[in-house]
Amino acid sequence: MLERDLLVRGATIQDVARRAGVSPTSVSNYLNGRVGEMGESTRSRIAEAISALGYVPSAAARQLKTGRSPILGLLLPTVANPFYGELAVAIDAAAQAVGLRVILCNTQRNPAREADFIAQLVADGVKGILAASAVSDTQMLSRHVERGVAFVLLEVPGRNPGVAHVDSVATDNIQAAALAVDHLVANGYRDIVYATATPLTPHRAERIEGFHGAMRRHGLGEGRVVTDEFLPASPAASGDARLADYGRALAKEIARMEPRPDAVVAMNDAIGFGLLAGLHDLQLHVPNDIAVISIDGTLLSRFSSPQLTAIRQPIEDIAAAAIECIRGRWADRRRSGRAVILSPVLAPGASVRELARRDATASSDLR
Amino acid sequence: MLERDLLVRGATIQDVARRAGVSPTSVSNYLNGRVGEMGESTRSRIAEAISALGYVPSAAARQLKTGRSPILGLLLPTVANPFYGELAVAIDAAAQAVGLRVILCNTQRNPAREADFIAQLVADGVKGILAASAVSDTQMLSRHVERGVAFVLLEVPGRNPGVAHVDSVATDNIQAAALAVDHLVANGYRDIVYATATPLTPHRAERIEGFHGAMRRHGLGEGRVVTDEFLPASPAASGDARLADYGRALAKEIARMEPRPDAVVAMNDAIGFGLLAGLHDLQLHVPNDIAVISIDGTLLSRFSSPQLTAIRQPIEDIAAAAIECIRGRWADRRRSGRAVILSPVLAPGASVRELARRDATASSDLR
DNA sequence: TTGAAAGCGCTAACAC
């Protein structure tokens, strides 16, 4: 009868204590790793009782008592977008590694959904929120921060979340675009254009800025930017499929330019993808007639033909830094806000012709 | 002082009751929608107090008391795979619609991770788990089911989860492959091959079965299957990128066949994608020289050039059915297990030449 | 080194 009860309801810390012939306090100490000053026999009897009863501590009770929760909220536009999908996987893994779980919130870039999600998460007792979807309502943000919720803003443009005690982690967009240009210039390309979609979000604007800066630095002028102002603003949900079509349209525009550029930097993989398709339709060979390099370097860039050369965001590092920020703030709520800016890296593909393929292993062996 | 305390700690149901001049019971009733037999003034005073205090009920306390939790666990291989990404978005939306949240668990198809995730979820008090990653340990499964956790198995091959009181939702794989063949035959293609990757999981085997069946039904013999037995089993994590390369290799094999087939059905979008790339490399035009149709119909299929014609899994319906199953089982733990099999649909693209494009609107108007 | 007891915030009997 009692056995049966335990089976259905689950054993409690009391049951374990009774079976081990100790007090609930000792079991609690055991569970929380305070085994240093505990008798050997006590410890082993507790261990036996726990496994015999199949005891699992109740997270709800623990949370009610401590006010802490091992669950994080992750807000992003949509994991159907491969970039955010990869980011979600990396964050899930980084969270797991330190015993945290992640609630997924696909906001579809809708501020109302975003606010709803945050309210729910807070009601659920979540004490850490990672937001890759721009949190627009800074008042609400700081209200939650006051109440002890740690926020990390991901992929925010600019270097400042604008709210006290909020951290941020982002890839250096300016550097990303610059790296793309550097790679092209290093391989003999000179007439480089930048292909971007509208609207020019701050995020996208930064990449353009990086492009112009790098071109100037190489003494190649400002550099031309190709964009299609006439494309109607796409509904957020289907935005991604649109971007590829859009890249295809941009390919036509680029092919018509006089003189025709010899390389193009794409705002992201989807645009790069579309460019590849469009250039192919126009019988232009990549990379012999024109090179393409894209920013982001998601899984998607591995699917194209030729495989896209890309500037890859360090997704794993972003994830690790974000989790680190959350835990740091839990440890010290009052520490000042920090902005972590990470460097992107070149992910070689086959859409840029390389002058000399340097043999990294050999040269480092020689030194 | 008290004000300040409320700000930091959050108001409780007691605070609300005191401010409204009623008992906690009434507030609880109000919160849980039992407002039918409640005085008008009581109700409005509670509402005022709640908003004045910014009161948010504690999910932990509620869960501790009721044993229920508004959070579901979602196990899948990885949301970096666009198919699972889309599935996750659909499930998140369906869950949101009925006030539930979703914890994301990327198992990478690793049984150990899977078991860990489930143990954690159960410890968190989660009472509903959706698993698109095959749950192999049926003993563990039924143990949790005994304790009141509702399970829904997603995309399981075959019609039977094999555990009592467990539901399943899946697309009809046999029908999916058959639909692909039907569409090709209806458009004049006869010599059709099926391109698949190894290992032949039950899931993949069903699609092959559907292919053979449809070919026979059309009097076209068994139909040939192309596969590359020599490809080493790929590590789960990078499996997706590999599949595209694999499709590219299969294209060569298909081009070499005597006689050369005029159409190919791809096991999934990634393979279809690779085929497109490989056929392009071989100077074969799609769909003029050879048609390609893929199964799944994810966002990915919209990115290719030409856009892939695909048999699309009804992802939104899968999500809705899954959430429905969970709630149904919560309502009646003892109801018998059910298997929901959903039909896929044709998603037209440009990789199959269509004999006659029928004008659906016109014909339906005439009838 | 271990135990007793209070209470986290909520819900659900059960009184009034």
Next chain:
DNA sequence: GTGTTAGCGCTTTCAA
């Protein structure tokens, strides 16, 4: 209609 009360399972002083 509304209020009183007893826990849900855990952690954490404080005592022994």
